[in-house]
Amino acid sequence: MWDFRELGLFICALSILPLVCFSADFVPLDNYLIDCGASSNTSINTRNFTADSFYNNFISTEQDILANTSLKSITSSSDSPLYQTARIFTAPSKYTFPINQRGRHWIRLYFFPFTYEKYNLSAAKFAVTTQNYVLLSDFSVQKNPVMKEYSLNVTSDTLVITFAPSDNSIAFVNAIEVVSVPDDLIIDDGYTLNPAGTYSGLWTQALETVFRVNMGGPTVSSASDTLQRTWVTDKEFLIQANLASNFSNIGAVKYVNGGPTENSAPPSVYGTLTQMNSAGDPRSNFNVTWQFVVEPHFQYLIRLHFCDIISKRLNELYFNVYINSWWAAKDLDLSTINNNVLAAPFFKDLITAPLASNKVFVSIGPSDLSSDYPNAILNGLEIMKMNNSERSLSSSTAVPLTSTSGSSHKKVGIIVGVSLGALLVVVLVGVFFFLRRKRRLLEKQGHSKTWIPISINDGTSHTMGSKYSNATTASAASNFGYRIPFATVQEATNNFDESWVIGIGGFGKVYKGELNDGTKVAVKRGNPRSQQGFVEFKTEIEMLSQFRHRHLVSLIGYCDEKNEMILIYEYMEKGTLKSHLYGSDLPSLSWKERLEICIGAARGLHYLHTGYSKAVIHRDVKSANILLDENLMAKVADFGLSKTGPEIDQTHVSTAVKGSFGYLDPEYFRRQQLTEKSDVYSFGVVLFEVLCARPVIDPTLPREMVNLAEWTMKWQKRGQLEQIIDPTLAGKIRPDSLRKFGETAEKCLADFGVDRPSMGDVLWNLEYALQLQEAVVQGDPEENSTNMIGELSPQVNNFSHEEVSVSATQFEASSLDDLSGVSMSRVFSQLVKSEGR
Structure with missing residues (x-):
């Protein structure tokens, strides 16, 4: 009798044999092809699907007493052999596959509903999960055959796929594939669209194939694709x-070393477009656009x-690519990208933000750099849904893995949401094309999208010099207007030298620069065509011109x-707080250093909330x-997303939700009502x-650990926060300091803003946590009891909490570096290099 592992290896070896004849480059070590419910094997396009009766050791139910009745073999009259049999599950049941090589795998699930005895498969409703991900929940198939394709990074020695009926229903599946995928099929890095930047972490994402399209050519069957796509x-x-x-010119395709291979896409895809x-008209100026319907609220990986x-020579074709209204590629020249090789394949991975709409528009259009008549091309496209923070690829993410009930209120909400979403899509599409047309008209007329600059010194601006400038210069310590010539910025950044890039954010790249007097600066260069970037650019200047503070950049x-759109800031030598916490090789911060950093940031936010007229x-x-x-x-x-707070007689500002996920x-997200407590x-x-x-x-991470706020709050409420702290801090935090810090953070995360402390309260408590860390206060009630936000130990100070808040505010307002209540133009002209920065 074979053991579990030997049986898996034998089946894998049998399954691989038919693949060798057409996929010499890649042979999957795991290749499970299962015809569920069948009594004999099935051959499809030279691929051999094994009857799952041969896999009895792989199948189990959570209720052993149902083993003989919850798994039923049935047949149908479907034309496709794979859809003629199925397994019906009346209780949660599992397929467990031995994994011979960890890494990315296809999971393909085949569904076709039909009636067998008392089981109407079109009425089935169920969930499909793996150890780490929800693939489907509350899923049903009404009539047509459906194949769901997923790509998962399997990190264990087994892959368990669970089918769980919902609402006392049944589950079923007609066929299953679990097949190894080449390691380089999904690379780890890509590019984000909104905001624009780089992305890392694709390798760990679970993906669901939503669309796979051959542009300009016929359907390419799985038999003609090395990975059966x-x-x-x-x-x-x-x-x-x-x-x-x-x-079409399939014979011209040249796969080159270091570029995409036939595993990326076959010649029948790269050879058509x-x-x-344009019909040879040099005046052609339009976009070719495709529309795809997707599930909203997910991020998507779009591979172009x-x-x-088609080109006869190098550097002949330049074009632009857009996804919705975002740049996907500008002035794209494929011959340069492919090291001066024509007809060499290339793909680009782009990651969207979570989509509000249920439609994705992909467009190609001419570039201004085109020397011949305008043209643009696209050969193929893949759209893959990415798992969300709940580690789910299903829209019903609120349903727990073991839940079998739904909410009628939730269903009504979904119906209303979809209806409103459809209306919103129509409006957005109209606005999208209107804005595009308007932009092109402006460009033809020679206008650029600019904003009226803030008046500085009655319209007179001064030249700001770089280290390399020979022109009239001024140092950062001089009185000067904020507006700086572009040539000066170029010189300060060594003509935007890519080796000087110190960061990439939603607005654009950040360069290190140096002014004429040796002052180091950070230069943030935005995308001038980005409407969002333009708004942030204007807001940043307007906000930062109103105040200065030692804890605001x-x-x-x-x-x-x-x-x-370029912003020039003081240079911050040590970079971001985030980089000192994780994701880099920087030395770990001590607890005192962390507390002092939190206190400094709290002072800056407290000043924003209270130190100005509004x-x-x-x-x-x-x-x-x-x-x-x-x-x-x-x-x-x-401060690109900053917003002026409510008027005196108002409690909040109603505004669209913006911020960073997590x-x-x-x-604020639920009610779209913004207050200072959102910052808290x-x-x-x-x-x-x-x-x-x-x-x-x-x-x-495991599901319960994905969201830091939710995870830490559970440990905080248990009184066991010390169990999850940074290991480098273990044994180095005084219990009282940790308790005060945890209480402060817990209060900040209250569900309702009215229950959260002000930033002044937070500041005071953090300073107290620092005192508790540096010295034990004898007889302090903190030693024996928890202390609510806002309470103050009389042994530390003999004045009330109200007095402390007033004093803190007065101290901040009186700081020499705070210029509250000063007009915008005066701040522009009075900016000086202060020792307090």
């Missing part, structure tokens, strides 16, 4: 088919496949020449926006981030 034609997705034409139907099989200048709400408080100078003094940065105030919530997340030194959202 099906590529459908793009005709049904084109919005205006008359604007597009097809081209859809292009602009290109191969220039100072703005030195800006540049809006040549349609540029409260300013930062709206994007996170560890990446807390910068450290050479002495590890903290300064709050990035730090976002749930009350985000800062509470930062406090736990500082304590635990881990990301606020980490989908690679």
Whole structure:
């Protein structure tokens, strides 16, 4: 009798044999092809699907007494052999597959509903999960055959796929594939669209294939693809088919070393394309657009496949690519990317933000760099849904893995949400095309999208010199206007030398620079075509011109020449707080250093909330926006999303929800009502981030640990916070200091803003936590009892909490570096290099 592992290896070896004849480059070590419910094997396109009766050792139920009745073999009259049999599950049941090589695997599930005896499969409702991910929940198939394809990174020696009926229903499956995937099929890095930047972590993501499209060619069957994928034609997705034409030259495709292989996409995909139907007209100026319907609220990996099989010479074809209204590629020249090789395949991975709409628009259009008649191409496209923070690929993410009930209120909400979403999509599409048309008209007229600069010194601006400038210069210590010439910024950054890049954010790249007097600066260069970036650019200048504070990063200048959006700040030597907590090789911070950094950031936020005529709400408080100078003094940065607070007779500001996932105030998200307490919530997340030194959202962790705020609050309420702190701090935090710190963070994360402390209260408690860390106060009630936010030990100070808050406010307002109540133009002209920064 074979054991479990030997049986898996034998089946894997049998399954691989038919693949060798057409996939010489990659042979999957795991290749389970199962025809569920069948009594004999089935051959499909030279692939041998084994009857799952041969896999009886792999199948189990959670209720052993149902083993003989909960798994039933049935047959149907479906034309496809794979859909003619099925397994029906009346109780949660599992397939357990031995994994011979860890890494990314296909999971393909086949479903076709039909009636067998008393079982109507079209009425089945069920969930499908693995050890780490929810693939489907409350899933049903009404009539047509459905194949669901997933790509998972399997990190254990077994893969368990569980089928669990919902609402006293049944579950079923017709066929299953579990097949190894080449390691380089999904690379770890990509590019984000909104905000624009780089992305790392694709390797750990679970993916569901939503669309796989062959542009300009016929459907490519699984038999013609080395990884058994099906590529459908793009005709049904084109919005205006008359604007597009097809081209084919499969024989021209040249796979080159270091580039995509046939495993990325076959020659039948790279050798066909859809292009602009320009008919040789040099005045052609339009986009070819495809529309895809997706599930909202998920992020998507969009892989664009290109191969220039139409150009006769190098550097002949330049074009732009858009996803929705975002740049996916600008002035793309495939011959340069492929080291001056024509017809060499290339793909680009782009990651969306969670989508509010249920539609994705992919467009290609001409570039201004085109020397011949305008053209643009696209050869292939893949859209893959990414798992969310709940480690789920299902829209019903609120349903627990073992839950069998649903909420009628939730269903009504979904119906209303989908209806409103459909209406919103229609409006957004109209606005999208209107704005695009308007932008092109402006460009034709020679206008650039700029904003009216703030008046500085009655319209007179001064030249700001770089280290390399020979022109009239001024140092950062001089009185000067904020507006800086573009040429000066170029010189200060060595013409935007890529080796000088010190960061990439939603607004753009950040370069290190040096002014004429040797002052180091950080230069943030935005995307001038980004509407969101333009708004952030304007807001940043308007906000930072109103106040200065030792714990707020100072703005030195800006540049809006040549349609540029550039912001110049004081240089922060030690970078972000986030980089000192995790994700880098920097030395670990001590507990005292962490407390002092939190106190500095709290002072900056407290000043924003109280130090000016009207409260300013930062709206994007996170560890990446807390910068450290050479002495590890903290300064709050990035005011692009900041918002002026409510009027005296108002309680909140109604505004669209903006912020960073994991730090976002749930009350603000639910009600779209912004107050200073939204910053307090985000800062509470930062406090736990500082304590635990881990990301606020980490989908690679077990489900209960993914969300830092939820996870830490559970341990805090148990009184066991010391169990999850950064291991480098173990045994180095006094219990009283940790308790005070934990209580402070817990109060910040209260569900309702009214229950959260003010930033003044938070500041006071953090300073008290630092006192408790540095010295034990004899007889302090903290020794024997928990202390609520806002309470003050009389042994430490003999005045009330109210007096402490007033004193703190007065101290902040009287600081020499605080210029509250000063007009915008005066601040511009009075900016000086202060020792207090």
